[in-house]
Amino acid sequence: MTSTIETRASLFQRMRGMRMEALGFALVGASGVVVNFGLFWILNHVLGLAPLRSNVGATVVAIASNYLGYRYWLYRDRDAASRKREITLFLLFSGIGMAIETGTLEFTQHVLGLGTSLELLGGKFLGLVVATVFRFVSYRTWVFKALPELEEHPGAVQEAPEVVQEAELLLATEEAELLLAAEERPALAN
Template sequence: MTPAPSQRQTLRERLTLLAREIAKFGAVGGVGLLVNLAVFNLVRHTTDLQVVRASILATVVAIACNYVGFRHFAYRDRDKSRRTKELTLFLLFSAVGLVIENGVLYTATYGFGWDGPLQSNVFKFLGIGVATLFRFWSYRTWVFRRLQPEPEPASVGDGRREPQPGRVI
């Protein structure tokens, strides 16, 4: 049994919206990836910080850049009425992503001894990839929530709208 044309169209519209969201998330994430890797390598090669500490610093800088990009580009059409809660959730889920990302690097560096410059970058990149999947899900589900459309008022048989409590017609 094939879905009705309206169901197919709705599915197509939802997939199109999801594809756009993924593209915008990817654009912001791509900039964040470049910032993350640039800061990581700069700190790693110009200071005596250990690999994972340099990575954590780079991740924090990228998180700050990403928030600006997500709020003002990728999710600019989302609810803006609860910024404090939004920022709190963003930082909470970003911290979980930071642990995931740097957990991969930590395991490679201290668990397997893979701490050369190329190896560090490969495992940093791999950790970012795994953390990105978590971040995409958590940001779209909990942080940058869609505005809920106002329900249409019920109509009375003669075409007039039925009054709703607390609402002036």
């Protein structure tokens, strides 16, 4: 008796997995936001660096801390065969995210003319939101790729392992013996 097992998760299971991934991404990202905003504030207000320089410095440190969280916690089970490729793509997409964030901050400051501390933090926050969406999509799609599935074809099935086949055969045999015993009992009662 040959049995097959579905290798592809249902849409509900995939959406649930993606929801959990997004939650993990948000947790690592939140730690990066704390690093980013805290360091931005220190660089800008304590050390007196210009807002754009403070933003770049804070974002670079946050990118490094986020990489560690993504690689060694959230995406620890993902393919890490080529760390050089992974780090290169991570830095590339993080750099684009930083450009989005810094561009939004620059637009807030130079085009809209908003320059108070609260307005700068608001511009930085808006840029961070847009950059985060970009980073989530790019990291999960190109940087931390899922390990390849057993079968490349959607809906493909895999042969059940030999142990499973033997267990199914044993259960079928026991079921047949129980049916025979049940049929013999009424005959013995007469």
